[in-house]
Amino acid sequence: MSTVYSVEVPNAPTISGEGKPRRHPLFVDKLLEHPPEVITLWENFLHGLKESGGGNFLGHRPIENGVAQPYVWQTYPEVKTRVISLGSGLRKLGLKPLAPLGILMLNCPEWTITELASYMHNFITVPLYETLGVEAIDHIVNETDMEYVVTSQTKARYLLDMKTSLPTLHTIIVADHLDQDTIDYGKSLNVQVVDFLKVEDEGSRNQVKPETVKPSDIATICYTSGTTGRPKGAVLTNSNIVSLIAGITAMGEKGKLFKISKDDVHVSYLPLAHVYERCNQGVMIYSGASIGFYQGDTLKLLDDIAELKPTLFISVPRLLNRVYDKVMAGVKAKGGVAEWTFNTAYNQKKALLSRGIINHWLWDRVVFTPIRARLGGRVRAMLSGSAPISPDVMDFLRICFSAEVYEGFGQTENAACITMSHYGDTKAGHVGGPQPTVEVKLVDVPDMNYTSQDVPLPRGEICVRGYTVFREYYKNPEKTNETLDKNGWCHTGDIGLWDSQGRLIIIDRLKNIFKLAQGEYIAPEKIELIYQKHELVAQAYVHGDSLQASLVGVIVPDNEVLTRWAKENGFEDKSFKELCEEPKVKNHILQTLAKYGKAHDLKGFENIKNIYLSPEPFSAENDLLTPTFKLKRHQAQKHFTRQIETMYFEIS
Template sequence: MFQSFVVPSSQVPGYSPIYRHPDYKDGTHKDRYSNITTLYELFKAQVKNHPKENFLGRRTYYPETNAFGDYEWLTTTEVDEMVDDYGSGLDQLFAKHAPDMNEETGQQPLGLFSFNRPEWLLSELTAFRSSRYSVGISDVAGVETAEFYIRCSEVKILVCSLDKIPRILERIEHTPDLKVIVSMDNLDCSKPTLASQAFNAETAEKLRSKAASLGIVLTDVAQVIEMGRAKPTEPTLPTPSTYCTLSFSSGSTGLQKGILINHGAFTVASRAAHLGLQQRNTSHLSFMPIAHIYDRYVIYTFMHDIIRIGFASGIDTLLLSDMQALRPTVIMTTPRLLKSVYDKVALATVENKGVAGILSRFAYKSKLKRINSGRGFKHALWDRLVFRKIAQLFGGKTNLVVSGAMTLDSEIQNFFRAALSCNVIQGYGQTESIASGVIQKIDDVSTGIIGIPSPGVDIRLRSIPEMGYNATNRKCPRGEMMIRSEGIFSGYFKAPEKTAETMDGEWLATGDITQVNPDGSLTTIDRMKNVIRNSSSINVETEPLEIIYGAHRLVDSVIIHGSLRAYDLIAIVVPKQETFVPWAQKIVGNTNAGLVELCKDERVADVMASELRAHGSKAKTSTPVVIGAVHLEPRDFAQIDREFLTLSRKLRRFKIIQYYDSVIDGLFQKLEKAIDLQIETPGSSQ
């Protein structure tokens, strides 16, 4: 059965036919929510339809032990009342300190800078109440990036967590438009949070004095709410064409760009996902950076029905603890997180050498066979004996896992289908497409695909002849994915030329090379900007290789690079410490050697290169080029520089390659010397 609907007579020279979701052949997706045209209307519908339901939650924080307890909740009704009071207070601050509209947008931006927490979403909803738009600044952004966002977007009022305020004030000359800072944490420190643990009332008051001396008004959310309660204002409601957010691109392939999105587009994109995922009464753990589109796309998608949004504690190592406390029904995540958990769980189960390993492998194969034959995801015996503990790591209530951002390794996808007794599907989207575009059907158990067009989304491929991709090939169309929908961005902020480069008429050019599979599903196979050429002029697609080599049990992260100087590739590898250290100690014959020492040892690097070559051969990589040399990096890329990761936790290849310039040069010199030795060796085939 062909999964996608092919629009008749839609093929034109240089392009594939147009593909649509088979249940929405006319390209629209009308339902009972079609009358909702803004995110603020969506929120108000949540309040009206589900009054007094638990809505926004956070874990109780105990500063004396730096520990977290159960979730505390604000109901929909309580949040609605807070939005009105908070909005009235912000109206007064804007009127007094930042009355002007932004020249580019005709609206006022509200900056939001913190890790995921109720005040973030509350502030965004408050901005919507007065037709303002949010400018999200991720907690993982470095200080210079944060300042760039504030300066570029001309933010005058910033809402942020208390821990961010000292460094903003210390470098206030880098954000000259800033007039008001609103702390998400109480400045009297009466309600301790993770972000305020290093402060007390006295140090917070010193911050207020310093701010005043710099001409900055410093207040907090609680005080703004009190201002609004004392002097209410009337809402200025948005329309579909009103901007709701300015979101910065991940920057994985170049400079970050501000992406303007309006209410109408965001509402359409979220409704499409709601129809595709078909989830009701959802508990969602918000841990992906909320400043990025992905997490908010999820939130507004599930807001079409009952949704409980539990915010993560803000400590990465406690993420599974957060899941166990919340017990989410749907997990929206990335391959990076799933691989991290898989590497730990697999060691104790399917990769275990003992009896437990034999039992786990048998259970896994048995369950996978059951799933692939269409007999369901649950198994009374194996779930109880083997997989129940793994499911409990994620809270034990998971109905669906959706992975985005990059391609998920097939073995990991299948493992979690068996372990969590639910489907694990993949999807594809960009910030420009509001995270929407392509997603697997919730009953599709295939791997290696990103799915079919979402409801109301048109997909077609554009031929890229210089890379050898032909979108008009009948058997296997390949080309750059193009997206057309009412749910795409309005344009780049102050960069019309970039907008023009990205749009082909009505179509968004994604830059991702995709193929239409024989069954009508889609698979991303390449990235236009992630292609390198070796000395034999072979085009090498780096991303598929990084997925394959990144799945190796010794590898945590990997960057593959090539050059016209050599035939083989080189790899910058961050090892998976738990598996790498004992493996490498055997190579050097020293059980006391630590991670840093082992990474410096040339013998270990050479054997790692051999391991990766064997792994690539086993995985049947699509390129004949192999890993010739490896540099082992003992630190996680994000520990070296937080700018090495995008907001969606993808690696910024261009920044990493720049950083390792001298290391990469040394690796290619090593490959060149090896070639010279082969040429000079008597009797060689050269």
């Protein structure tokens, strides 16, 4: 008998235009709100402190003469002492409960210590990150009336350089190597720049009793990269994140997910500015597990992992795809007997996946041990989130690492997780069933021909309601009302279907917005409008694939401008069609657009990395434009399928 991963809520009313809500089969009568005896994030830490037995908590690698040393650890009790001191020190500096505290630095122990101090004293953490750009930081600091930021030395100067546009900012706490020049620079701008350790020291000598934190109090305002315009601040309460921790933990205890203990080791390299990694850490902390931080350089991540030897590996498709590509390229390069042996072992293990088996007594030892060693050799479970992952890569991970591999689906607005696959389910291509904390329904999208009545499987926009759903977008009622309806349903903008076993499959996006493999949202129209302002471009179609890390584009050059350029550059004897096929012309336009995009504030991930030059304009006649001259995106994707595949192949 097939396992069922979600069931319809009993007695739920039938509503025209939508399917019935579905819940996890073990929590169909009542959604899970919080773990036993834990209702705030500070209590979550205290639970982890007890579970840890005083064991290792936060680890980092000191750098000596440019060389990373072995991990140095702080225990749970040691971190608690520092957290109490820092929280009191921040209060002595004037930071009040329910006031925003900015955090702008790479993952490190001080990030987590700052966050825990905020949970204890009821500060609202507001992560900042440079990849959003200067305008976004400006917007976030000013929208939240932020006065205090914890940051690194280099980022402190970055903020001070922006001070004229950040009128509320008056105190910067530097977590590493503060120098006198930076202190003096701050003074000249009327900004107090202080050392993190000095704040701790002051707090240790003058402890301030924290006020009571309520589950409904805001824990964080997490700004999303958004799609167009300014980023939106998703308001998440203590209750939202504690509920997420409850769901993951309960799944582990019921044998539906990996169960975490104080013996587990997690590697923290996914940005803590995003809710995904912060929730990962919350789950680890609840169980008293250890968290080891990377050096801050993703190029050295595998070296950090080899040293740390994590037992759990939580990642994103972009990195997992890289591991897959490197292993497969290495196998192909070896060739001969080695390639034959690998393929034989791989295919035999792939055949076992259909029976839920991920281990093989011979091949795991003979063929796959060196591959497992790339992640330290101890990984027992892996999780992929933030963007869709290819079924081929999921199979690869299970085969080569002999590990449980899970895929989750979520958003910042839902504390990172709505659904997740289950233990023992080795079928790829879906994101599992609802978490114990939420219910999920599909709402008809007639414009895109997705309905709850579709045969054989119901389809529609994925909507979620429950304890992890965010409260609002900060100071943005218009966007809040677009996303949260009057009955508490959060409209995700993703299109899904339920398979025959009640698992969710993501099939489309409601608007012309998509995620790249690293989780960044892209609004292609915005990019196309910028490129089309350049004289060389008559028309542009920007394409992104959630299984790819970059964008590609189809460009129809401006005939007159390109012909003029061709005459000036030795291509005067070529026709327009021949110019579009000339590699040097393509390279010139690609480089020109890269510079142009940068000059017009396109972020790195928004610039196209490869192009196809089409001599044929988009038109209503070739079904690429509507009668009102709007690009038919789905038609364009279909029309240029071969060229898109070629472009991605060329940059892979």
